[in-house]
Amino acid sequence: MNALTNILNMPGLRSGAQMKALAGPVLIIMILGMMILPLPAFVLDLLFTFNIALSIMVLLVGMYTQRPLDFAAFPAVLLFSTLLRLSLNVASTRVVLLEGHTGPDAAGKVIEAFGHFLVGGNFAVGIVVFAILVVINFMVITKGAGRIAEVGARFMLDAMPGKQMAIDADLNAGLINEEGARKRRAEVAQESDFYGAMDGASKFVRGDAIAGLLVMFINVVAGMVVGMVQHDLDFGTAVHNYTLLTIGDGLVAQIPALVISTAAGVIVSRVSNEQDVGQQLTGQLFSNPRVLFITAAIIGMMGIIPGMPHFAFLLLAAGLIWLGRHMMRREATAEETKSNEARAPAAPAEAAEASWEDVTMVDPLGMEVGYRLITLVDRAQNGELLGRIKSIRKKIAQDIGFLVPVVHIRDNLELKPTAYRITLKGVEVGSGEANPGQWMAINPGQVTGTLPGAATRDPAFGLPAVWIDAALKEQAQAYGYTVVDASTVVATHLNHLIQMHASELLGRQEVQSLLDRIAKESPKLTEDLVPKTITLTGLQKVLQSLLDEGVAIRDMRTILDVIAEHAPKVSDPAELTTLVRVALGRAITQQLFPNNADLQVIGLDAGLERVLSQALANGGGIEPGLADAVLQQAQGAVVRQEQLGLDPVLLVPSPLRPLMARFLRRTLPQLKVLSHAEVPDNRNIRITAMIGGAA
Template identity: 40%
Template structure:
């Protein structure tokens, strides 16, 4: 804290001095001290810029430019006041005028003008342009960098924390270069102001000397001109150093390296170049009228340096090879670290080498982008976050084969033909096209592989045509959607609870952990996701749980209460508006039979129905399901609320896509038409 306070005080005093110097006259000895401090700060900035490893290490450089500019201008005002009032601006100004300017008005003027031209025309102009272009390109590159981070995150190359750090760095770079684009205008304005102040000083000083001190015009011009040139040099040299620092920083880019070390290595790191330069210099010294001794000596220096660097590089290469061999031997000797092998990725997509171009951004593949969209799509659709999807190639697979794993276990596989398209008949296309017969991997529908040349014709005939990346993405989406309940962990539930707690703290405090534990909430959410019900409306779900958890902690019963509170969402999912939906009902006798067979235990409820009776009921269900499918309708069975969850458990092993809804989950505006009844 003490260091922070001293820093704050130092900065405040620095700025306060700048403001005071505009108003209060200062003695020449104090001006000397301040001019020396100003030169020191300029040199500190220059050497800091040279040796920082990346530009963000000097992220406050634009603010620093403003501070140093205002301080330097305030010193200009103070020195001008001393020159015009006393004719004695102090040792530093006088020394710069006499020593740097050679004590000659003309020489000093020329040196000053040359400095101004170098600063204003060369350094300032270039720095301003580089800062402007860098700011523009940094902003333009932001979306691409963000997508690259998302791609690395999805492939597991980086962690969430690393992705967050990279995004923050991109934001900081954008802000820095944008600020530098504006800050270079300070330096440009400072150079112009210095030039104007010098002209005013010469004119004002000459007038003061001639009118008030009785000097001749030439004598006044000489005396005040030298002082003014000294004053101009005192301000322009630090200004030139700051301008140079600005130019170095904006041209340095975002390279994370020691600037001077890299610069020297790039200039003198290739011995062949030094040999050529040395030979050319020796040739010029021998065969031209140029100074023979100078050019031959300089050429010899380059030749010897080249030879030395060549030998150093040879030694470094041998050392690297030895170090690499030693590292490999150490790795072999080290006991294997098997801890990393114990980790199981939630979702993996492995593919053969023939599919690599689809996942390689450099080859135009967009599979990584599609994976990002899958996570976004499921988050919007089901209200849960899909874990990181690991993509990796597997040489053990066929070139065009891919497999999908959930928690390390293969659940699905498929095979594509690269540079081909899959054409599927939606049911109404009569004309056939030639191709390689296959099956769509997600829904196992008959399809045909066609070439690029057949694509346009197939689409014109009415076929649904998809490319290989879309096939893989669709298959992956379906596998994730069917297993999303299993992928919902307690940590995911905790994150959802924390997000809702920010806006509804009272609800969360009432619900957990007083009424329900995290595991019980997880079970309810998994029950919903298992039947494809979105949990995005977490507020309604938790409100319902809080209402009924005091009565029962049975997660199956609580799930039914939640489903009834979500009846509007369930109705809009299964029953289209302004349409009559065909459904099948369940015989009340079967409902009563199922309820009588339900037994309660510590592990929950289970059904003790006779196997033969179960088979008869399932046969009846299959008959009604086939009837709905023949009509092209969704297979929906409606039951009474009390029996819905038990009937769903009874049928889920036989009919995966069967939708079971209770009467209490149907919105009042829905129109239904019963086309059959499950009875046996």
């Protein structure tokens, strides 16, 4: 006892919230004590009353919850309430067998009241009532609730993969953040655990009903033996006393069990929405006046049949008619109020003061569509373009190394019906047209025939194309055309523009998110990097420079390692970018020349290299005449590379790479500039074209 007192007086258990932690152990100890220790009749009265109150509370909580998870503790409550009833049966059986010869109040006033008042002191009637309650509880309510819980658990497990995929899709689309995704995943896991626990917990109630029958049989037989053998009662007195006590004991246990079983049925059979069970029943059963009038007519006709209880039937029919008329008047009043509000002239609203809510922020990435393209982006109409945009964002995140902002889509009646425009920070960066229901046949340059249709150009790459009907799709493919539907045309254009402008979409928030992601996996890598070694803005400029030249930033560990090593001595973002590119050289080369193929590149003439190196050393740029000649020869070299089916890549000495990249980026964005230092030693180089030979 002193040890328990010391535990209760511990500082961590003095507050009311922390004392709740002892509720479970105390309840288990109390249940075990009732099974082992003899209890006086007054204590039994209190415990039976508590059992009845507990069952009513559980039923009311189950009816007023709006979702099953709002009462997630119900399986445990079901277990504890069953154990409580069984322990009370054991305690009352002990008292009945020990004191039953003294009279019907031997086991307390509650059992006496249930044995006399509810069944009129007739033990035959009590046996029948008890048997009926057990059958209702065991065969109807518990069996049905158990079946619903079993099917619900099965359906919940089958639906879990789909729910997890939906959460991942919303996370990738930017509709929710990581915290929201974790919360929704936890809810899915809790639903699965709840229905699985309910599937097993329903067996407790069935076992309780069976135990009640056995306890009743044992009490009656054992009571008669004890009364006649030990207390010298005659057969009639023994049967009367012990049977009434047993029936009262059984009824006082089975009625709470029936209430708890009803609560279990309510919990597992309800459909989750924003209403509790009472609101659902009244709102759906009594919402249609026509149903009430028809029911009243049927009940009224039954009430006028000779021999039927006219008063009861006619009274109920009149009540239904009154309720139906009341509902009709209420609906008419609501419609009249709505029409009056619609006709009433709007009162001139006083001009409100301007606030920050009036400031509209531009979307980082947006798309506006004409009205004929709404079907492609309408979620209610299963618009294909929405799913493609989600896939694009996920693919780009995997390819270049960061999650681009969500594409905000809206309709624009000022556009042509089939037109769309893509905006970056509120400024248009691309536009085009798409014809829903038709296919775009793109000419890659080697087609064998022509197709009837509206001539156009692929908006992403500018290739000649034609809009054709679906019936010509196979013919176009046979001619060598690349055939895509309208949503693919728009999605490809969007994907191309996002990759072109990836550096502009990488803001400070995205850079911080990248650092937070790396910090979870490699905390030491980012511990002292920002802002001690390099500022967040400086890191952003380095990453933007890499993206400007088409270099993915997926290998953030290598990027951060290089910056951590050189940033204390090198502050220029351009120089840091050069050092990072050298460290990423193997990945850059692999991206341009996959499968370990030879590097078939464009080279610089030695004389041009010397001229450019001198210009760079003098701090000047390329002279206009030389710049025109170099640009003209670079364009010719790019054309030759493309004719050979090779990617246009210019290989230059390391000091010249930034200069040539800036010079050629605007005019020849498809030409990638690679330095000698970025090429791994194990890769072979073949010069397929030369710039500057005749300069």
